[in-house]
Amino acid sequence: MIFKMTEEEKKIFGLACPHLQVMSNELHTREVVHFCLQLLQIVGGDRHIVIPAAILHDTGWAKLPGNVSRKIRVPDGDPEAIKVHEEISALIAELILRDVNYQRAYIDEIVAIIIGHDSRKEAISLNDKILKDGDKLSRFSKDYSKIWPHWGDGSVAENIYAELSNGLRNWFFLPDSIKIAGIELGHRMQEDRSQCR
Numbered sequence: 123m124i125f126k127m128t129e130e131e132k133k134i135f136g137l138a139c140p141h142l143q144v145m146s147n148e149l150h151t152r153e154v155v156h157f158c159l160q161l162l163q164i165v166g167g168d169r170h171i172v173i174p175a176a177i178l179h180d181t182g183w184a185k186l187p188g189n190v191s192r193k194i195r196v197p198d199g200d201p202e203a204i205k206v207h208e209e210i211s212a213l214i215a216e217l218i219l220r221d222v223n224y225q226r227a228y229i230d231e232i233v234a235i236i237i238g239h240d241s242r243k244e245a246i247s248l249n250d251k252i253l254k255d256g257d258k259l260s261r262f263s264k265d266y267s268k269i270w271p272h273w274g275d276g277s278v279a280e281n282i283y284a285e286l287s288n289g290l291r292n293w294f295f296l297p298d299s300i301k302i303a304g305i306e307l308g309h310r311m312q313e314d315r316s317q318c319r
């Protein structure tokens with residue numbers, strides 16, 4: 123199934139795009155949007171909140187010096203340091219959404235979600251659960267699953283399937299996200315096997 127952004131969401135994406143040109147964040151963001159749209163169809167939630175939050179949640183990375191963000195972004199990086207990219211992303215989101223005259227009440231909820239999307243371990247709403255799960259589901263996608271294990275301090279996850287299997291059990295709030303992750307993981311393993319033939 124193809125999941126499409128509305129014209130307004132595409133406009134927000136266009137404004138976010140210059141802020142997504144580090145660490146494969148444009149690809150990551152497209153995958154997060156894709157999985158959030160999929161989850162919205164299954165579990166409900168409000169796309170006026172979830173999709174702008176998905177588009178804008180990692181815009182802050184590009185404002186950090188590369189050597190700083192690499193240290194922060196290692197898997198299980200410093201939980202306090204990771205807040206820096208959330209706070210900058212929330213500020214950029216506020217400015218971009220004001221620029222497109224987005225509804226004030228929506229902006230407040232989007233900013234609240236972005237500001238804790240990595241550091242806050244519990245979810246504050248269904249919309250927050252969808253964004254948090256969409257963010258993690260991107261790691262199971264065909265293209266981004268080849269990239270994210272290389273992030274951080276230059277180290278590479280030793281066994282991507284072990285990492286993803288662990289994530290399947292521990293990363294998600296919604297049972298439907300676990301189902302989607304399981305299906306994606308099956309596809310990735312199948313693709314790997316067919317490359318060996």
Ligand SMILES: [Fe+2]
Nearest residue numbers: 179180239240
């Ligand atoms: Fe993030």
Ligand SMILES: [Fe+2]
Nearest residue numbers: 150179180257
């Ligand atoms: Fe992210």
